[in-house]
Amino acid sequence: MSSPSLVSRLGVVGAGQMGNGIAHVAALAGMEVVLRDVSQAALDKGFAAIDKNLGRQVSKGRLEEAAATAARARITGVLEVAPLADTQLVVEAATEDPSLKFRIFEELAGATSTDTLLATNTSSISITAIAAHTDRPDKVMGMHFMNPVPVMALVELIRGLATTDETYATVHAAALAMGKTVVEARDMPGFIVNRVLMPYINEAFFALYEGIGSAEDIDTAMKLGTNVPMGPLTLADFIGLDTCLAIMEVLHEGMGGDSKYRPCPLLRKHVEAGWLGRKAGRGVYDYAR
Numbered sequence: 001m002s003s004p005s006l007v008s009r010l011g012v013v014g015a016g017q018m019g020n021g022i023a024h025v026a027a028l029a030g031m032e033v034v035l036r037d038v039s040q041a042a043l044d045k046g047f048a049a050i051d052k053n054l055g056r057q058v059s060k061g062r063l064e065e066a067a068a069t070a071a072r073a074r075i076t077g078v079l080e081v082a083p084l085a086d087t088q089l090v091v092e093a094a095t096e097d098p099s100l101k102f103r104i105f106e107e108l109a110g111a112t113s114t115d116t117l118l119a120t121n122t123s124s125i126s127i128t129a130i131a132a133h134t135d136r137p138d139k140v141m142g143m144h145f146m147n148p149v150p151v152m153a154l155v156e157l158i159r160g161l162a163t164t165d166e167t168y169a170t171v172h173a174a175a176l177a178m179g180k181t182v183v184e185a186r187d188m189p190g191f192i193v194n195r196v197l198m199p200y201i202n203e204a205f206f207a208l209y210e211g212i213g214s215a216e217d218i219d220t221a222m223k224l225g226t227n228v229p230m231g232p233l234t235l236a237d238f239i240g241l242d243t244c245l246a247i248m249e250v251l252h253e254g255m256g257g258d259s260k261y262r263p264c265p266l267l268r269k270h271v272e273a274g275w276l277g278r279k280a281g282r283g284v285y286d287y288a289r
Contacts, residue, residue, distance in 0.1 A: 004169035007031060007177070011090035011112075013104055015046025015077070018121055019093035021149025024050050025178045027071040028063075034087055036078045043077040050075065053150050081111040089174060091143055093121040096246045101125060102133045109134040117167055119143035123194050123243070124250040127160035127187045137162035143171055144191060145180075147239065155180040156191050189254030190247060198247045201239075204232035205264035208284070215284050233284040236267075237277035241284075245271050 010026045012019050015037040023035045023046075037043045054072060057063035076083070084090055090112060092104050101120060108118055118140045120130050131140035142158030155175045159168055175182050185191035190198060207218050219231020236244050248263040255261050270276075270283065277283035 004166070004173040005088065007089045007170065007174040009087045010034070010174070011036065011084040011087035011116075012093060013037075013084075013090060013108070014093035014095075015042050016093065016095075017049070018145060018147060018149060019091075020046035020049045021053075021147070022091055022093055022121065022145055023075050024053055024071070024150050025180075026174075027074040028067070029177045029179065031074065031174075031177075033075045034078055034083050035075055036081065036084060038079065040079065043079070047075075047077060053148075057150070081107055084108065084116075085112055087112065087116055089117045089119060089171065091119045091121055093145075096123060096125065096243055096250075098125050098129070098250075101130055105130055105133045105140070109136065115139075117141075117170060119171055121145055124190045124198075124247040124254075126189075126254070127158050127163070131160040131162060138164045139167050141167055141171055142185075142187070142191070143175065144185075144193070146193070153179075153181045154193070155182050156185045156193060157182055158185050158187050158191055160187055189251045194247050195251070198244060198251060199261065201232045201236045201244055202248055202261075202264050202267065204236070205267045208233065209264055209266040237283035237285055237287075240277045240279055241267060241270050242276045 009032045011034045012023045013036050015035055019035065023033045027033050035046065037046065054068040058065050058068050090108055092101060094100055094104055101122060105118060114136055118134060120142055121144055122142060123144055127142045131137035134140055137160060140160055141163045144156040146152035146154045157172060172182055183192060204218055207213060208215055213221065215233050219233050222228060222231045245263055245267055248261060252261040252263065274280060275282045278287055281288045
């Protein structure tokens with residue numbers, strides 16, 4: 001196999017928490033980034049997050065101000081899909097909704113060169129199913145970054161059934177260029193991280209639902225009992241309870257309805273109430289106080 005192609009121009013679809021983080025680390029790696037969202041308000045919010053995170057790195061002495069300024073200048077925000085046409089790799093970072101991702105990949109396949117590689121930041125959805133909505137399943141794969149992207153070192157890479165070695169090598173090289181550590185996971189529900197993490201969070205909700213302990217006691221027990229940096233319920237609020245529920249539903253369906261992946265009714269009730277975590281001001285904990 002020949003040496004992997006080097007990505008110098010990257011597209012990112014979605015300027016939310018994951019998308020703006022991917023744009024941030026790619027721009028710091030020297031890539032020109034086209035960041036696309038469907039509204040100017042979403043783009044403005046994404047760029048505000050990038051500016052804040054770059055500024056934090058500068059203030060902590062981890063980044064020179066000139067490097068931060070240069071990285072910010074490499075990111076262009078767009079509202080249409082057409083400017084992604086000349087990118088070498090596009091990473092989709094939209095909401096964890098299969099039908100939405102399928103539509104995005106159909107659109108990307110029609111708007112980009114047949115040589116453009118297409119990656120999804122999905123945390124649980126089948127790569128093979130997403131790739132089937134394109135004209136180039138051999139050039140589609142999973143590129144799952146962790147949140148927050150500028151801080152977390154890991155990227156899970158997932159091949160679809162048709163993904164070629166050449167596609168994998170190029171995306172692998174791009175992840176390394178962004179300073180990430182790479183693991184390869186099979187195209188199974190949840191991949192590695194969420195196959196292990198989400199049942200753990202879901203079980204914490206069951207412990208709360210069954211009255212085994214208060215939210216504070218469950219989190220304290222897991223922090224001090226297993227030496228993790230935050231408890232599972234605090235982590236769920238950070239991730240977003242809607243995202244946790246969506247992943248559990250993918251796991252439950254993808255694993256043939258196995259009851260061990262059944263979403264906790266309390267998790268579902270929180271989402272129904274709009275208590276989605278930090279981003280909503282209320283989740284397991286109340287952040288408005």
